[in-house]
Amino acid sequence: MRTPTSDIKTGLKKGSWSREEDQMLISYISRYGIWNWSQMPRFAGLSRSGKSCRLRWMNYLKPNIKRGNFSKEEEDIIFHSHLLLGNRWAAIASRLPGRTDNEIKNHWHAHLKKRLTDHNMVPKTTNQNDKRTSMTFKPDNVEEILQQPANHNYDISESCLTFEDDIFSSSSSTTTSIEHHQIDNRADYFDLGSPGTVDDLQYFWQQLCPFENLELENNHLDMLSNPIFQDSFDDPNSPCSFYISDYDIIQGF
DNA sequence: AAAGCTTTCAACCGCGTGGGT
DNA sequence: AACCCACGCGGTTGAAAGCTT
Numbered sequence: 001m002r003t004p005t006s007d008i009k010t011g012l013k014k015g016s017w018s019r020e021e022d023q024m025l026i027s028y029i030s031r032y033g034i035w036n037w038s039q040m041p042r043f044a045g046l047s048r049s050g051k052s053c054r055l056r057w058m059n060y061l062k063p064n065i066k067r068g069n070f071s072k073e074e075e076d077i078i079f080h081s082h083l084l085l086g087n088r089w090a091a092i093a094s095r096l097p098g099r100t101d102n103e104i105k106n107h108w109h110a111h112l113k114k115r116l117t118d119h120n121m122v123p124k125t126t127n128q129n130d131k132r133t134s135m136t137f138k139p140d141n142v143e144e145i146l147q148q149p150a151n152h153n154y155d156i157s158e159s160c161l162t163f164e165d166d167i168f169s170s171s172s173s174t175t176t177s178i179e180h181h182q183i184d185n186r187a188d189y190f191d192l193g194s195p196g197t198v199d200d201l202q203y204f205w206q207q208l209c210p211f212e213n214l215e216l217e218n219n220h221l222d223m224l225s226n227p228i229f230q231d232s233f234d235d236p237n238s239p240c241s242f243y244i245s246d247y248d249i250i251q252g253f
Numbered sequence: 254a255a256a257g258c259t260t261t262c263a264a265c266c267g268c269g270t271g272g273g274t
Numbered sequence: 275a276a277c278c279c280a281c282g283c284g285g286t287t288g289a290a291a292g293c294t295t
Contacts, residue, residue, distance in 0.1 A: 002264060002289060016263070016289085038280065054281075055264065090283060105284075106262050258294075265287070274278085 006047075013047045017056055021046060025053055026061055059100045066098030070107055078104055079112050 004015035013021075028044035034057075038050035046053060059065075070078070074096055081092045089101035089108075096104065 002287085014265075036280075050280080051266090052264075058282090059263075087284065101283075102263075110261060256295090258292105260292070261290085263287105263289095266285085267283105268285105269283085270281085272278105272280090274276105 010049070011047065012049050012052075014052070017060075021048070022056070022061055025057060029057065029061075055102075059102045064098055065100065070099075070111075074099065075107075075112060078108060082108065082112070 002015035004013060004018070006013055024044055024046055028040065028046075032043075034040070036050075037054045041048045041050055041053050044053075048056075077095055078092060081095055085091050087105075089105045093099055093101040093104050
């Protein structure tokens with residue numbers, strides 16, 4: 001909370017907003033709507049910059065803003081969206097109705113970021129041209145998984161595996177490489193080096209799935225139909241990566 | 254109880270983008 | 275094409291609150 005001050009050059013007030021200022025902004029916007037942030041403060045009788053007004057409205061005063069603690073479901077969405085999108089807070093916020101980008105960013109730095117360092121995971125690039133896809137696998141039968149051997153029963157000891165095209169149903173003559181990063185014995189991260197479709201992914205999954213005796217198909221289909229990730233599949237030529245983890249259940253987040 | 258340290262989160266700043274001229 | 279302006283975004287800051295010693 002910043003102490004209210006007045007900018008000597010502009011005469012505009014800075015720092016935390018008073019209840020009275022909030023009320024002035026709310027009543028102006030509810031009466032006249034948002035038409036021009038830089039002009040509005042003057043008409044609303046506020047000694048604030050348009051930028052300050054916009055921020056206050058967007059992050060605090062706007063109707064339907066959800067406040068309070070983040071639910072586990074919301075945290076999961078943030079965490080996995082961050083794997084997919086990187087620090088694109090506005091994009092992540094669009095997946096969480098009622099939460100602002102600022103709030104999500106704060107929550108990430110305060111609570112969620114350490115999940116990455118705990119797992120030696122490297123955050124995704126913020127390069128917007130990078131269209132890789134991330135997904136989460138959450139097996140239903142936790143107890144059985146916990147009894148699985150530490151190392152999965154498929155051989156992915158090489159850091160980079162190359163599969164011939166017959167592994168991929170729709171790859172014609174190209175070789176598809178799959179880069180595998182084992183985070184530890186219960187989490188894996190895969191990058192598909194060349195474009196793959198959902199069908200490719202599904203087929204690949206069936207070939208390599210470590211939990212094939214655990215009704216994986218249902219889980220897999222759930223995962224692919226999860227609306228959080230639907231938009232990632234719009235482009236059939238988009239390179240994919242995916243992330244397999246049962247940390248969520250094991251560690252309770 | 255008090256001092257010092259850490260965490261939280263509202264708010265600020267700078268920069269990029271897009272639309273208008 | 276070049277400039278201006280408004281807006282939106284993401285990184286950073288700093289005061290208050292909470293916690294520890």
